[in-house]
Amino acid sequence: MQQHRPTFGASMSPTGSNVAHIVNDGGYPHAVQRHLQGPDRLEVSEARTVELPVDGPVVAVRHSDDGAWLACEVNPHGSEHSQVWIVSTDPADTQAHEVVADPDRAAHLVCWDGDTLVVSILDEDGRGESRLVEPASGQYEVVDRSMLGQLVDAHDGAILLRTGQRGQQRLLFRDAERELDLYPHERDSVTDDGRLAHERGPDGQWRALVRTDHGGEFARLDEVSIAGDTVSTRVLAEREGCELDEFEVSLDGSTAALLWNVRGGRSELQLLDTATGAMSAPIHLPEPVASGPSISGDGGRLALTMEGLGQPQTVDVIDPRSKRWAPIDHVRPDVTAVLHDLVEVDSHDGLGLSGWLYRPPTMRGPGPLMLWFHGGPEAQYRPGFDFLFPTILDAGITVFAPNVRGSTGFGRRFAHADDVERRWDGIADVPAIVTAMVERGIADPGRICMAGRSYGGYLTWTALARYPELFACGIPVCGMSSLVTFYENTEPGIALAAHSKYGHPERDARLLEELSAMPIIDRVRVPVLAIHGGEDTNVPVSESTQAVEALVARGIEARAEVFDGEGHTFTTPENLLRQARLMTDFMTEHLG
Numbered sequence: 001m002q003q004h005r006p007t008f009g010a011s012m013s014p015t016g017s018n019v020a021h022i023v024n025d026g027g028y029p030h031a032v033q034r035h036l037q038g039p040d041r042l043e044v045s046e047a048r049t050v051e052l053p054v055d056g057p058v059v060a061v062r063h064s065d066d067g068a069w070l071a072c073e074v075n076p077h078g079s080e081h082s083q084v085w086i087v088s089t090d091p092a093d094t095q096a097h098e099v100v101a102d103p104d105r106a107a108h109l110v111c112w113d114g115d116t117l118v119v120s121i122l123d124e125d126g127r128g129e130s131r132l133v134e135p136a137s138g139q140y141e142v143v144d145r146s147m148l149g150q151l152v153d154a155h156d157g158a159i160l161l162r163t164g165q166r167g168q169q170r171l172l173f174r175d176a177e178r179e180l181d182l183y184p185h186e187r188d189s190v191t192d193d194g195r196l197a198h199e200r201g202p203d204g205q206w207r208a209l210v211r212t213d214h215g216g217e218f219a220r221l222d223e224v225s226i227a228g229d230t231v232s233t234r235v236l237a238e239r240e241g242c243e244l245d246e247f248e249v250s251l252d253g254s255t256a257a258l259l260w261n262v263r264g265g266r267s268e269l270q271l272l273d274t275a276t277g278a279m280s281a282p283i284h285l286p287e288p289v290a291s292g293p294s295i296s297g298d299g300g301r302l303a304l305t306m307e308g309l310g311q312p313q314t315v316d317v318i319d320p321r322s323k324r325w326a327p328i329d330h331v332r333p334d335v336t337a338v339l340h341d342l343v344e345v346d347s348h349d350g351l352g353l354s355g356w357l358y359r360p361p362t363m364r365g366p367g368p369l370m371l372w373f374h375g376g377p378e379a380q381y382r383p384g385f386d387f388l389f390p391t392i393l394d395a396g397i398t399v400f401a402p403n404v405r406g407s408t409g410f411g412r413r414f415a416h417a418d419d420v421e422r423r424w425d426g427i428a429d430v431p432a433i434v435t436a437m438v439e440r441g442i443a444d445p446g447r448i449c450m451a452g453r454s455y456g457g458y459l460t461w462t463a464l465a466r467y468p469e470l471f472a473c474g475i476p477v478c479g480m481s482s483l484v485t486f487y488e489n490t491e492p493g494i495a496l497a498a499h500s501k502y503g504h505p506e507r508d509a510r511l512l513e514e515l516s517a518m519p520i521i522d523r524v525r526v527p528v529l530a531i532h533g534g535e536d537t538n539v540p541v542s543e544s545t546q547a548v549e550a551l552v553a554r555g556i557e558a559r560a561e562v563f564d565g566e567g568h569t570f571t572t573p574e575n576l577l578r579q580a581r582l583m584t585d586f587m588t589e590h591l592g
Contacts, residue, residue, distance in 0.1 A: 005023065005312075006023070006029075006312040006314065006385075007021050007059055008024075008291075008313040009058075009059070009305065009315075010294050010303035010317075012063070012123050012295060012301055012302070012317075014065055014251055014297035015296065016041060016296030017036055018033060018089070019033075020033045020034075021061065024457065024571070026573060027574075028055065029058055029571055029572075030049060031050040031072050032047035032429050033089065033296060033384055034047050034048070034302070042319060045077075050072060050087055052072060052085050052542040055077060056074050056077050057572075059075060059082065060109045062111060063089070064114070065112050065115065066115050068088065068090075069086055069135050070088075071085070071109050073108060078211060078533065078566045078571065079535040080536070080537045083098055083099075083100070084098070084099040084100065084108070084117070084119050085099070085438070091308050092097075097138065099131075099138070100121055100131075110154075116132050116135075116154075117133040118131070118154045120150055120151050122493055126491065126493030127146065127147050128147070128148065128149040128150055129144070130143050130144040137319055147496065148496060149162075150253040152192075152194055153208075154196050155196040156389060158173065158206055159174050159175075161174060162170070162192055165498070165500035166188070167186065167188060167415065167419065167500050168187070170183065170189070172317075173224075175206070179255055182231055182233070188416045189449055192212075193246075194208045194211065195249045196208050196252050198211060198251065199253055203227065206226040207223065208226075209221060209224075210222045210337050211244055217413065218238070218239075218240075218243050218411050218412075219244045219245075219345075220238030220239075221237040221244055221258060222234065223236045235276070236277060237258055239260055242263075244259075244261075245409075246293055248293040249293050250295045252299070254299050255272065255273065255295065255299030255320070256271070256274055256476065257270075257271055257272075257295050257302050258279075259274055259293060259304075261327070261382075264342040265289065265380055265383055266289065266383060267285060267291075268287065269283045270282055286306055286327075287314075288307075288382075289306070289383060297458050299320065301318070301319065301320075302317070303315055303316070303318075304316055307385040310385075312383055312387070313385065314328060314329055315328040316328065326554035329506050335362070335547045340383065341356070342355075342574055343355055343472075347404075347405070348429070348431070351405060351417065353429060353432075353433065354523060355403055356381060356401045357401075358389055358398065358399040359398045360397070363398055366443055366444040366445075367397075367398055367442075368397045369437055369443035370392060370399050370400075370475075371402065371452075372401045372447045372452060373402065373451070373453075373456030374400075375454025375457075376408070377404065377407055377418060378407070378408050379408060380403055380410075381407075387576040388583065391577075391584050392583065392584050395584045395588050398442060398443070400437060404459070406455075420501070420502065420511070424515070427515070431467050431470060434470050445470075446472060447472055447591040448471050448472060449471065449591060450464055450470075450471045450473075450475075452477065453478055454538075456477070457478050458479045458480040458481075459479075460474050460476035460479055461479055461480070461547060462516070462517045465521060465523045466523070468523055468526060473527045474527075474529075474587065475528070475529045475587075477530075477531045477532070477533065478532050478536055478538075478539050478543075479539065480539055481543045482516040482518040483503075483513075484505070484509070484516060485543065486543060489540045490538060494538055496534055517547065521551065525556065527586075528548065528551060528558040529561065530544035530561070531544075531560075531582065531583075532544040532562050533563050533567045534562045534563060535564075535567045536567050536568045537568075544575075545562075563579075
């Protein structure tokens, strides 16, 4: 398989004359800066690498509002304990400064408030601390310290703070005078992102644009006004039957770029005039999936990360007025042609599920099949690029990537349909999908591999133990073999946030035990390849090794492949290719 050069995570400078982004061209992903030139500022210069004195993947970059600074979030040596570094955008100044020099605390890049950096620090006990940092001196002000508190925006003494467990999140507004919930309490509602307007209203009220599903089924964009202790809201943008996936607002507040999740996970881009509420027609996207919008200060330039079946992540820049696109990299990779389609199936209780089916061009009739379950479960498998699939498809193995209940992108009820005791229904989605694949002539019933990553790895362990007759082999990647030991060994903040999704480790201890694979691991009777990142503290590597050791003790073929220098998400091209080859070789051996 050809090596690819993904680019992603763009940050447009306030003037629209420069763009920073992340590139993955060997080793860990790193940050680069590029100048936009030419008469329409859509031609890109050669990349200048942002030098940082730490080895690890860069996961985020952000320009300061004055364009003088660039902040980078890095996972040192692939660990989950991230750091934030600041560099000057002046090429002559190569010094880098770490914001929080504490190896026991994870620092996350949030945003900038003018030339002040906004970061969130996570303690070992899971308590969040939000700071405003002066980049030159490193001096900072703590503006919040709370369990599960996560700053999402700050401006001129006011902040928006996200709080709450998974699937139950809400936004608080706080300034020197008050703290207010933006919406009344509502069970299973998610209000998770917002931007404070930089211009106050004529009577001094604050205004914010907020992503929420409060009072509805799908996420939309609201305008929220705060005057005294009164909060009022109005809908700015919503679309029936689809989610507002992401949004970003220009510094002058005139323009919002909206990314909608439509038609099984495809993206649509629209621009919103925040003053009039007028929304543009959908703007053509060169690939089916877009993410990470970053817009210039006046809304005149927009950068997006694009991807598709034959296109790894690549940063594209658009002139919103002319609708002209310019890719950062012009070379498209040579990826094997694949037949793909959105497939809908009914689960055991009649709930409609869907997923993306990928078939090798030569495949006719039933054949070997890998079921690939995504993580989360609050995520969605979308028709973007998956580094694993070309190698697997080249080996003649069909892939079906379903979105079981609990996935996002399908509305509130679907996202909460697997919470706590309802997880039994989510587990029962697996045999329903297998039955559909066999009945439709896609899968040979004796040649199916159960596989998935993170929560998909949990489903893999659980399904192999509960439905051993359905599978010829299994590949759990960074998956929980026991929800009990997961709670005992994961990061405290991750454990606390998961109570609403999986259950409470004490009150629901019996349920968590029953939902786990380890108590019934002796039912697994097929070969298992477990893959895990050695630096993973989200789902610790012991979740794989304890299950593998139990299987080997019973004489079942099982092994754990641990990737040193990788955390919960694998980042280097070498290890992604290694993972694809390990999985393909294993399935070729056991599926025939």
